Amino acid sequence: MSHFVVVGISHKTAPVELRERFSVGLAHVPEWFRTLSEATGVVSGVYLSTCNRAEFYAFLPSLDGELTRLRRFLGESGGLTGSELKERLYVYDGERGIAHLFAVASGLDSQVIGESEILGQVKQAYQTAQEVGWADKRIHRLFQHSFQVAKRIRTETGIGRGLFSVGSAAVALAEKIFGHLSRRRILMIGAGKIGEKTIRHLMEAGADSIWVSSRSFSHAQEVALRLKAEAVPFDRFSDRMREADIVISSTASPHHVIHREMLSSLMRERHHRPLFLIDIAVPRDIDPSVHQLEGVYLYNIDDLEQVVARSRKDREREMEKGLLLAREEARKTLRDLSE
């Protein structure tokens, strides 16, 4: 009879400066496993080390000696002792441990709920254990099953849906207005870092025609070069607005750069063809009343953050369903493993 255990530390129990001490690079994993084996007698298991967690998954013959040694080894490897070890390092065993693995693999336990990167990281950790001969039959069965459960949780609940950042919110809104973003023209006014980041999100979604305009033309040229875009003199940006579909404004101007009157006549010339304005400047660059004009959709940084927050709330509502599924699957898995 063996017991499944998870010993670890995560974003829920420790800050990044503590978590980073548990990080083990891929190249050092074989050596880390050897040391672990010498110190604890454990000879199989999986070590998952990401920026948000460090967890060791194993089947132990008992929950006494080996587990105590395992906890001490992991604690010491991250420099934890005494009360800190108790507070920061958690241990889950049996059904709860398996449910935790399923929750981790599906993104339910992630800092950004529902993110999908973690599944790849769990797969990588399992593969590494397999390469060094630490994935025995039970580990193999459990982890293979965890990948299926993660997929089921992501499919049957809405945790993987929605928006995870301001950039992805901008892309989702742009796609709701224009459909696919290829052949869409984007004008960036002001060449700030957040603007550039948002542009990169839009480029990843297919946008490839970009103009950059800044009060400093040399700076606009610099940014345009990085983005493979075209630099436009600041006094000519309104000409480009006639053709643009998306405008991202992030100048340091203390006043509005885009006014209602200007946009009102521009929209008539455009035959009210939709125009998506993203104002990420503080103070704002675009007169908020332009949102009332037909065909104009203006979102400032707060609006985009609210869109992300609403999406996060939706995912949080779905989280409970996901946890129930993880527990249900853990019960079945434990039964299968003990047969």
Add this chain to the structure above:
Amino acid sequence: MGGLIGFFCSAASLYLAGSIGYLAYLFWEKGGLLRSARLLLGGAFLFHTLFLGGLTVVKGQLPMTSPFEAAGFFAWAIVAATFLSSVRYRIGILGAFSLPLVFLLVLSASALPKGALLQESFLRDGYFTLHTLFSFLGYAAFAMTSLTALMYLLLERQLKTKQVGRFFRRLPSLELLERLHGQSLGLGVFLFLVGIGFGLIWSQKVFGWILNRDLKALLAFATWGLYLALFAARSAGGLRGRRGMVASILLFGWVLILFFGIRHSFFFQTVS
């Protein structure tokens, strides 16, 4: 017709179940709901096609001679347009908007007179068949314009109010809706014009006059003219977006008034 009515009733029941399935999917995003609604829609369409096909065989002509048959064919044409648009543009949610309309049409069809209100000899004419066929296909295209307009206005409102919720995710982009709207409008104007053309030829052949005292035909002309004006305004760059969509919905409301209010009371009584 007696035996075939079973197909019609089955189709009506499945349209109702499909409408409920689609509307449920609109509020609770479950893939199973959408799949079930699609299956119900497919089943309903099959029964409806069997009913119309059977009736065609029994009567020896397309079943569009009585108000009941006309409304039934109109509903069938909308479902066919929904299928085509869903496949062509990958708009899975279109059924949530078209199916309730289809169910109401089928329901109201069952309350309409089932016998032909004109002499059978007048209606057993190829021009009449072509007239009704093209007119109803045109009506179905106009129905699609109003349904896409409704979806457009819903999405546009969510973008304007910045309420990006679950409902928002299920709707296609404004650009796609605008495109589908424009194409349905153009197709509707063309089909309806062809339908009117065949109607005029049939009228001349059977009654010996064109448009004489026929309010229905004049109103149909006026309707086509209004749709043509909307199409022309859109093509010229005006009446795009919100205003064009509102105009579409108002025009289709007018079509329904014409269909139920005029066609099935005034027209048949006057001419016959």
